[in-house]
Amino acid sequence: MTLKDIASNLGIDASTVSRALDPEKSHLVREDTALRVREAAKRLGYRGDRVAGALRRGVTGTIGVIVADLANPFIAPVIHGIAQSLAKEQMLPMVVETNDDPAELESSVDHLLSRRVDAVICAGARFTNQEVLEEAARHTPLLVAVRGLPNSGLTQVLHDDYSGGAMAARHLLELGHTRIAELRGPADVGNFVARHQGFRDECEHHGADLIQLPEQGDRPIREEGERLAQMLLERHGGDLPTAIFAHNDLMAVGALTVLRRSEVSCPTDVSIAGYNDSPMIDQIDPPLTSVAYPGIEIGRAAGAVALELIKDPDGCPAGEVFPPQLRVRRSTRRK
Amino acid sequence: MTLKDIASNLGIDASTVSRALDPEKSHLVREDTALRVREAAKRLGYRGDRVAGALRRGVTGTIGVIVADLANPFIAPVIHGIAQSLAKEQMLPMVVETNDDPAELESSVDHLLSRRVDAVICAGARFTNQEVLEEAARHTPLLVAVRGLPNSGLTQVLHDDYSGGAMAARHLLELGHTRIAELRGPADVGNFVARHQGFRDECEHHGADLIQLPEQGDRPIREEGERLAQMLLERHGGDLPTAIFAHNDLMAVGALTVLRRSEVSCPTDVSIAGYNDSPMIDQIDPPLTSVAYPGIEIGRAAGAVALELIKDPDGCPAGEVFPPQLRVRRSTRRK
């Protein structure tokens, strides 16, 4: 069922059918012809072929969205926000997951570009990927969201992770903690670097004793939170810090699991703060203090910037940075 | 940068270039020509155009995946599983979210079909959508996953929600509970209907007193869990049931929030069981007893069935049903 079929059914030309069916062009067609065409299209169950349209027009109406891990709950609102922005222009996000693996990210970019997406939103970058992304940006509108690339000229829509980290530190310091450990996310991911810097700067500024582990999490997931917490117990079990800042809620939950197993109580023995204010995190035991991540706003902004970038590929939209907000709960308390 | 550009750069024909670059066809080309072509392709930064390829071949290498709500954590493993199965054939899932709105589902189907996806996996069906999906299945390989349509001939990859519901009931009955309430998910979604039936049948079989609320959740989300729990308190506050089965973990968490606010303690006053065994649900207060949902297996199977359906569009793959597993934790206890 193609334009041609409708055309021959009506004894007119396919181009007329095309015009009649395109809201932008239907004014070029006599009212009653347009009516007959629409009737026939419905009658014959016509459904336009956007593949062919894309080839002809050179735009697909699709935006590629790269995320590291769909199972991390903070990403759903981001995708949601992107989809909301795109819906206005009848565009659809095509979401691909990289499992936080740089090689997979590279092949995802490749895949998306060969599918001629109109733009790419990369919400799962590692520093390793910077070159690949910059190269891709030469061919297609591309922006970086969520996970920033500090030394890149790419347009970025980010959250102020530095302030978020500082905020977490300030909170713990105000509660009187002076020996504090950090469970860090991957060292080649923008958010975690910024969270770390903000946290560390604030701690140093107040002369707190910041306990460093020799490793970061390979991925910001629960299992890595467990591993690092275990390491903390092994190295500093005799003289535990009184507070822990986990770089995200998943890692915080991992830490809680391990500490509980070792009969270290939170918040009695140690306070824990997380990041993202994930859904349900207010119901865990104990309800977790966490820095809220404005996922939906980030998503909406990223979608909007992508649309701008498509309209003016050489424009360099400002990018945006959204502020954090601290949600204090019972997992942190006065020392 | 097209095949033609490479061809003219090398003084050969585009079709030769096409063959050289297609692993399936490159054996038709002389070794050294193929080599020269690959070298030129790399040198010139050629990247195949899958839009054009799709138009010519009639397949896009894309499978549409419809989900109700990305924020429901149980869906991530399903998508993951689908992506895993598709990766073997170099296919990519295109995920769209309907916000659990039947109208949005309809337009999503339309969108996906006009993009000529090779198949559709609908993991977010409501009963209302049955006709639309059956109609779509006449044009494109389509299967229903996760949320079944009991009266449909469509291929389905499901979880055995009936047994899961029965399992939850049996657990509560074995603990000695005889007054039990159910917080039901939407009445037009297969899973929740089956969970309800399994649960109810088992309760009736053992002569338990099953307390019915006059409403179900409009959507299986935390807020609806709160609303229904509130309703339960208002109607049966004087004589609360001693156990509650929430149709999923999000609703269970909503119920916990409301009960805690009213100083009804779980599990002392009331036991609560949920469904899905969501990540982190073992860390909430109290750790939630839940029926595990085999999301990744469902996803893998759905992906595999989709591929079968593409290979043989008139075949009618059997579909599959995966069993539930109960994870007992501290939110349920002997009466």
Add this chain to the structure above:
DNA sequence: CTGTTAGCGCCTTCAG
């Protein structure tokens, strides 16, 4: 082994 030819379905000139 390689080139030629002919579209896939659509949309956009350019003529009428």
Add this chain to the structure above:
DNA sequence: CTGAAGGCGCTAACAG
């Protein structure tokens, strides 16, 4: 207002 013609980039069939 409508039709005819051409081509987006690729690949399959057919000839050499």
